[in-house]
Amino acid sequence: MTVASPVTPAQPAVLETPGQHMLNSALHHLDTAAERLNLNPSLHRVLRSCERTLTVSLPVELDDGETAVYTGYRVQHTSVPGPCKGGVRFHADVSLEEVTALAQLMTWKCAVLNLPYGGAKGGICVSPNTLSENELRRLTRRYTYAIMPIIGPKKDIPAPDVNTDERTMAWMSDTYSMLRGEASQEIVTGKPLILGGSAGRADATGLGVAIIAENTMKRYGTPVEGATVALQGFGKVGYWTAHYLVRDGCKVVAVSDVSGGYYNPQGLDVEAMLAYTRTSPTRTLAGYAPPGVETVSNEELLLLPCDVLIPAALEDQITVRNADRIRARYIVEGANGPTSAAADNILHQRGVIVSPDILANAGGVTVSYFEWVQGLQAFQWGLDEVQKNLRRFLYNAFDQVCDFSEANKVSLRQGAFMLAVSRVAEALDQRGIFP
Numbered sequence: 001m002t003v004a005s006p007v008t009p010a011q012p013a014v015l016e017t018p019g020q021h022m023l024n025s026a027l028h029h030l031d032t033a034a035e036r037l038n039l040n041p042s043l044h045r046v047l048r049s050c051e052r053t054l055t056v057s058l059p060v061e062l063d064d065g066e067t068a069v070y071t072g073y074r075v076q077h078t079s080v081p082g083p084c085k086g087g088v089r090f091h092a093d094v095s096l097e098e099v100t101a102l103a104q105l106m107t108w109k110c111a112v113l114n115l116p117y118g119g120a121k122g123g124i125c126v127s128p129n130t131l132s133e134n135e136l137r138r139l140t141r142r143y144t145y146a147i148m149p150i151i152g153p154k155k156d157i158p159a160p161d162v163n164t165d166e167r168t169m170a171w172m173s174d175t176y177s178m179l180r181g182e183a184s185q186e187i188v189t190g191k192p193l194i195l196g197g198s199a200g201r202a203d204a205t206g207l208g209v210a211i212i213a214e215n216t217m218k219r220y221g222t223p224v225e226g227a228t229v230a231l232q233g234f235g236k237v238g239y240w241t242a243h244y245l246v247r248d249g250c251k252v253v254a255v256s257d258v259s260g261g262y263y264n265p266q267g268l269d270v271e272a273m274l275a276y277t278r279t280s281p282t283r284t285l286a287g288y289a290p291p292g293v294e295t296v297s298n299e300e301l302l303l304l305p306c307d308v309l310i311p312a313a314l315e316d317q318i319t320v321r322n323a324d325r326i327r328a329r330y331i332v333e334g335a336n337g338p339t340s341a342a343a344d345n346i347l348h349q350r351g352v353i354v355s356p357d358i359l360a361n362a363g364g365v366t367v368s369y370f371e372w373v374q375g376l377q378a379f380q381w382g383l384d385e386v387q388k389n390l391r392r393f394l395y396n397a398f399d400q401v402c403d404f405s406e407a408n409k410v411s412l413r414q415g416a417f418m419l420a421v422s423r424v425a426e427a428l429d430q431r432g433i434f435p
């Protein structure tokens with residue numbers, strides 16, 4: 001008699017690397033959602049695994065004539081809902097486990113937003129600041145060549161992520177088009193406007209975080225006008241989030257970046273802070289000290305009294321070490337994975353409302369989707385069209401996640417995962433297992 005293997009095989013107890021920690025956490029969210037949904041074990045087993053995993057070795061000639069060899073990855077979690085979609089990061093900590101976890105999270109994020117994509121992620125284990133621009137270009141082109149067999153505008157569409165940007169996407173798009181011998185700009189999103197990028201892509205994630213923060217306050221009874229906000233991270237996501245929240249009447253009382261935190265209970269001037277980073281020698285807020293602004297540590301920032309706390313920098317910032325001391329009523333996750341699973345339980349028990357990353361920071365992938373649609377149509381939308389559609393997608397997703405979570409008496413994170421897993425599982429069930 002054949003015995004079906006359990007859905008979650010027993011794992012040996014070993015010390016986790018950060019990548020394994022991320023992967024275990026992603027699987028934990030899937031498993032919890034599957035259990036609550038009473039998901040068919042066969043579908044659950046398929047969703048726990050990744051459809052395709054590619055590891056590539058990337059020899060690159062350096063400017064001094066030596067050859068260095070880097071390792072790159074592209075992981076495709078599932079192509080059941082549509083082509084795979086996900087960013088490419090260049091970072092020394094990139095590992096197969098981390099890329100796999102991020103590919104899975106992309107699936108759930110796209111499903112929450114009802115985007116017709118499955119999740120993917122890519123990365124190269126490299127410190128990009130150790131390479132010249134020419135070396136980076138050669139590395140990017142070699143990586144694109146190496147993953148070319150599995151990417152394509154209808155197969156898998158990469159995008160920027162940590163330490164990659166529109167210049168990286170221009171090189172990827174050019175390499176792919178050259179090797180195919182035909183214009184294929186829709187192979188990536190996050191391109192420069194002149195090469196088929198979309199209006200509104202640069203600020204889309206921050207605008208999305210601000211929209212979700214405001215909707216969360218409105219739904220759970222806090223006026224947006226005058227609401228106090230503390231933000232960790234002042235990069236692409238953090239700055240734009242602050243910009244839109246201030247425009248809509250919130251008071252940003254604390255902001256931090258890698259140099260530390262800056263606090264003024266009367267409200268900070270975020271545009272002046274951005275201007276400061278443009279000219280400061282380290283391009284950070286280090287030394288920012290106008291009257292009324294006091295410095296706090298990044299850890300202290302998380303514990304400040306405020307209505308909304310927005311982690312928009314790194315993963316694993318809210319953990320069992322600080323979850324019971326957080327004083328914000330709402331947490332809106334601009335970063336990916338800023339809250340550990342254990343901290344999430346503590347926050348839920350304390351009544352802190354957490355708008356999870358797979359909903360709150362999905363504005364970027366949503367406008368990436370619009371860019372892909374524009375590319376396929378060879379037609380460019382105006383900014384109004386982009387932002388109108390972004391609002392429509394985010395408002396719908398927010399209402400669906402809240403309604404579902406309230407109906408099932410679970411946290412917004414659990415509700416978002418349950419909704420996402422049920423959608424992808426239904427698509428898988430309808431398609432059936434090939435052959």
Ligand code: NAD
Nearest residue numbers: 205233234235236237257258298312313334335336361364
């Ligand atoms: P970024 O590199 O533009 O900005 C990161 C910011 O975090 C910088 O201000 C940096 O100084 C700050 N930072 C670094 N270490 C810090 C520390 N120890 N304490 C406080 N601040 C610190 O990156 P980004 O694109 O803004 O991404 C931020 C987060 O949002 C990441 O988790 C990323 O995965 C996630 N995210 C980004 C996008 C996007 O479109 N850019 C989309 C979805 C999710």
